Amino acid sequence: MVTRPAAGPRGAGPVKVRGLNCPSCGAAIQLRGFQYTQRVICDSCCAVLDAQDPGYAVIQKFGERMARRTPLIPLGTRGRWKGEPWEVIGFQVRTIAVEGIQYSWHEYLLFNPYLGFRYLTQFDGHWCDVTALRGLPETGSAAGRPVARWRDLEFRAFQTARAVTTFAVGEFPWAVAVGDAVTARDFVSPPLMLSSETTDDEVTWSLGEYVSGARVWEAFNLEDDAPAPQGVYANQPNPVSGRVGARWRTFALLLALLVALFVLRQATAANAVAFSGAYRFTPGTGDTAAFVTEPFALTGGTANVVVRTTATADNSWIFVNYTLINEESGAVFELGREVSYYHGRDSDGAWSEGAREDDARIPAVPAGRWFLRIEPEGPPTGATIDYAVQVRRDAPGALPFGAALVFLLLPPVVVSLRSASFEGKRWAESDYAPASDNDSDGRDD
Amino acid sequence: MSSVGASCPNCGAAIVFRWAQAVQATCDYCRSVLVRHDVALERVGESAIVPLTPSPLQLGTEGTWRGAGFTVIGRLVYAWERGGWSEWHLRLDRDESAWLSDAQAEYVVTSQVTPEAALPGAHGVAPGLALLHRHVRYEVTTVTRAQYVGTEGELPFASWDRAEVTFADLRSATGGFATIDYSEEPPLLFTGEAVELSQLALRNLRTFEGW
Numbered sequence: 001m002v003t004r005p006a007a008g009p010r011g012a013g014p015v016k017v018r019g020l021n022c023p024s025c026g027a028a029i030q031l032r033g034f035q036y037t038q039r040v041i042c043d044s045c046c047a048v049l050d051a052q053d054p055g056y057a058v059i060q061k062f063g064e065r066m067a068r069r070t071p072l073i074p075l076g077t078r079g080r081w082k083g084e085p086w087e088v089i090g091f092q093v094r095t096i097a098v099e100g101i102q103y104s105w106h107e108y109l110l111f112n113p114y115l116g117f118r119y120l121t122q123f124d125g126h127w128c129d130v131t132a133l134r135g136l137p138e139t140g141s142a143a144g145r146p147v148a149r150w151r152d153l154e155f156r157a158f159q160t161a162r163a164v165t166t167f168a169v170g171e172f173p174w175a176v177a178v179g180d181a182v183t184a185r186d187f188v189s190p191p192l193m194l195s196s197e198t199t200d201d202e203v204t205w206s207l208g209e210y211v212s213g214a215r216v217w218e219a220f221n222l223e224d225d226a227p228a229p230q231g232v233y234a235n236q237p238n239p240v241s242g243r244v245g246a247r248w249r250t251f252a253l254l255l256a257l258l259v260a261l262f263v264l265r266q267a268t269a270a271n272a273v274a275f276s277g278a279y280r281f282t283p284g285t286g287d288t289a290a291f292v293t294e295p296f297a298l299t300g301g302t303a304n305v306v307v308r309t310t311a312t313a314d315n316s317w318i319f320v321n322y323t324l325i326n327e328e329s330g331a332v333f334e335l336g337r338e339v340s341y342y343h344g345r346d347s348d349g350a351w352s353e354g355a356r357e358d359d360a361r362i363p364a365v366p367a368g369r370w371f372l373r374i375e376p377e378g379p380p381t382g383a384t385i386d387y388a389v390q391v392r393r394d395a396p397g398a399l400p401f402g403a404a405l406v407f408l409l410l411p412p413v414v415v416s417l418r419s420a421s422f423e424g425k426r427w428a429e430s431d432y433a434p435a436s437d438n439d440s441d442g443r444d445d
Numbered sequence: 446m447s448s449v450g451a452s453c454p455n456c457g458a459a460i461v462f463r464w465a466q467a468v469q470a471t472c473d474y475c476r477s478v479l480v481r482h483d484v485a486l487e488r489v490g491e492s493a494i495v496p497l498t499p500s501p502l503q504l505g506t507e508g509t510w511r512g513a514g515f516t517v518i519g520r521l522v523y524a525w526e527r528g529g530w531s532e533w534h535l536r537l538d539r540d541e542s543a544w545l546s547d548a549q550a551e552y553v554v555t556s557q558v559t560p561e562a563a564l565p566g567a568h569g570v571a572p573g574l575a576l577l578h579r580h581v582r583y584e585v586t587t588v589t590r591a592q593y594v595g596t597e598g599e600l601p602f603a604s605w606d607r608a609e610v611t612f613a614d615l616r617s618a619t620g621g622f623a624t625i626d627y628s629e630e631p632p633l634l635f636t637g638e639a640v641e642l643s644q645l646a647l648r649n650l651r652t653f654e655g656w
Contacts, residue, residue, distance in 0.1 A: 014652040015499050034499030034653065036549055038528045052529070085656075113653040114501050114642060116550025132551060134639030136584055136616035149618075173549040175527040202587045203572050 037171040079220035086110040090170035096161035125229035128208035148187040155187030193235035232425040247412035269396035290375035306395040311339040311387035323373040467599035508645040519598030523591040555637030583615035
């Protein structure tokens, strides 16, 4: 920073703070901005005075119809912002009209005689730290939308509006007047915002950075708490977009692990046939009677069992009630499976429904000697159906992996949706709020 | 620093030139504006009292720009309809002139360059107009019609007979800055850059009450 000087050999002496009495109402006014101040607006009567005029001529009297606003940071407050002392010397309210609705934001003018001026803006509890830009951004377009580029950053056009000064109090280094109008354009690259203000003979650019109200409160030692921000602001950083990429990277890692586990399971599962048998069902006969199979051994510890039913059903169906019974303990597992297959041809072409094969999985069956009780059911009339029953032990299944996949997908999908929702709210307030705004891509590439 | 001694033809006070090539000086005592002809000093008028500007700079402030030391030896104060600004005349150690402009505490250092092509005329210049100089594209951002309202110290030209001038300020995408000065025909071109005072390693600044 600039070091405070001692008076030099040709030093002109310290610059003095001036005081005056408002020529309109008589109130005492102190000029905190030294001779930088062009206009000062009396805190008592809101008369706009020419600070450069020896008699402080009244430029404008406060219109009675205009609403007086009270700055949240009182004029004259000195705080420490980004390591340097700054004093609030001016406050103005600027208003834009969008589709007939007026929106107003507040601007606090901060001054330090060695560092110049900066601004804090406030809208609905959202704050920006704004400084004049020492260069000219390049404007162009990208993806059919205007953009501005500054220092390798691309800012997307957000809004263009005519901003009118609707209230001002304190000091300004330019000839401020209520009713001043500029064309204001905002471009955003959260947490930054590039803004241009255009008049007939001037274009000025500024760079704003989104800051929390709490930080402003702390810097200026204000009482109570900063008002809570409402909605999503143009350059408010997306709280989750930074996590979207990380979540998807974590997902990719876990997915690779899951695939490896799946492959391992496929390779190592016993998948042994413990029993198989072939039977025939003839409609209209006693084939619906239940029967039992020969006992068979299920080896190993507790593992799954898959009961596969294959049938020659042709525009027909067969339903098989299975009871898996342990020869020693009498433990049972019951399941009913249907195999049905229908096919044909209609105006849309060939069609089919169902399948000739069905797998039923029993997750955890202890080892031991087991047999099946089989009770088939079928249509009362029609063709004979041949069906086969196969029991496999420790068959690898995809289901647990599918469930795990869904579980793994949840965090990145939720974060992506939240990010997209935040961006949707941001851009809904812009000039570029089409119904199909697809600015959901918050992934940090 | 080379300095040349002389005395004010009006009040007899010593006029110490900090820069041998200065064309105009202002007597610190009687505010006579003095133009140098060879060794003689001609009193051409009296400077209005320089409006108190709050610039932290003053005559005698020293600093460094682009590796070269400089001393603030003069100032021109301009006013326009919405304010005023100072152009501080810097004498660089390599005996060249440069200007440090202080407009509402936004600082720019420039020095005169030879235009590569004819500059736009004062009547045709407007925001948006582009100018290419040394492969840098500058764009006019401000056009200002200003009045000379005061002078201090030493200047490389005589300003006492000037009243009004038009300036066009231009900026580049990389922080570059240029000014077209229409006080002469053909107009003059200055290029440089926006700076923060903290970049200039300044010494002997003014103080501010309360700061």
